[in-house]
Amino acid sequence: MTLRTAVVGTGKLGAVHARVLSAASGSKLIGVVDVDAKAAARVAKSSRTSVLRGIDEVAERANAAVVAVPTSAHFEVASRLLEAGVPCLVEKPLAQTPEQGRALVALARQVGVPLMVGHVERFNPVVLALLEHDLDPGFLEAQRVSPFSFRSSDVGVVLDMMIHDIDLILHLVRSPLSGVHAVGVGVLGEHEDMANARLTFESGAVANVTASRVALKTERKLRLFARDTYVTLDFQKKSGRIVRLADNVRARIAEGSLTLDGMTPLEATARRLVKTTSLKVRGKQEPLALEDQEFLDAVREGRDPAVTGEHGVLAMETAARVVASIRENFRKPED
Structure with missing residues (x-):
């Protein structure tokens, strides 16, 4: 049809x-x-x-x-x-x-x-590759910065840019939001152009999200930590890497036959205590x-x-809490 x-x-x-x-x-x-x-x-x-x-x-x-x-x-x-x-x-x-x-x-x-x-980032091939691993993240850090584009100036950077990462984080964490603390500042207009938010969830997960549309370069990245796993994504390059502890490492530490104290990441990799691989991105479609x-x-x-309308509303409600926190924490300079 x-x-x-x-x-x-x-x-x-x-x-x-x-x-x-x-x-x-x-x-x-x-x-x-x-x-x-x-x-x-x-x-x-x-x-x-x-x-x-x-x-x-x-x-x-x-x-x-x-x-x-x-x-x-x-x-x-x-x-x-x-x-x-x-x-x-x-x-x-x-x-x-x-x-x-x-x-x-x-x-x-x-x-x-x-x-x-x-929410187009949901369809980024590297995000689709990440979702195949079905991780339960405990900490996430997102950074989305770019030069000012002179579009979407009717809203601030939270609704313009940060909302991409808010939606993605909500999709990955899948737990109710329990708290928001945010700061931001307007540089070129009445709305905030730079913002940072700390989101906490009932599951115990925490996300730190930064967005700026007055940067000198464009960068869109996400770092994610889950049990025995670290993931880094580059949305622009549509690439990512996943680092995991080898299967028997926790058991060996528990029985006392292995300690990681003082060991560098390079040494851990050389001894095959961690495995580092590229995410299997299936094509780099638009x-x-x-x-x-x-x-x-x-x-x-x-x-x-x-991505339903309900998903869109949840992202908006979260973004509204971020903006409200920015306004609450804003302090005008004293005369």
Whole structure:
């Protein structure tokens, strides 16, 4: 079954979605929409499709739509499409507030159509490789920094960038959040441009998350510690390494036949007490292409997508707690 697809919003991400959907299996891109007529025409031309008249035409003609407008317009656009029975993939964050996000989830459930959120890092091949190991992390450290892009300026760095790692950490830890402590500062505008958050979970797991959109370089990495295991991921390079204790090391330490005191990592490796291997990344497909294909498959099969509206709301609720903690801990300089 070929789905008639449309993209609402032709900024940077919207243009990528249009390119992907114009070539995706089972998708016929019927058109794009944007308030900027020149941008819409440019993306339509490069994706070999048409410029649609507006949201109403998308609602009338499309079987599935991607919403890639500014965050402040997510709720209005997605609501209109969902009310018309059009399944939606809404770019992250799902909406501007958790209340709006919950309303979108309720509407999608009421109408009976899939609602997916664009947490694209879930589809990074190195993340998919990590999930095959079914780890129970105790500590995670995420860093996501980049130069200012002059897009998504209607929200702060928490909803713009950190929310990627928040969603991924929630997915990996799978335990209710018990506490948040965060600090942040605005550099170029009214919203925070740099932020650091410490998330604690009922399972005892802890995550330290840093995001900045005023850095001099781009870096997206995650370190994860679980029992007998250390993992490091590079999202940009789509690569990762996993370090594990050899199978008999704990038993030998317990019986007193082995001690690691004073031993360097190099010595431990040479003695085969730890095993270091590269994560088996199956291909280096474009994460957004995998995301869009999952959306199409979910619509075609009438099932929940891998990243549901509920997942999007949970990430937003966590992000809201981070922002609230930043505001609580902010101290203005004394006169």
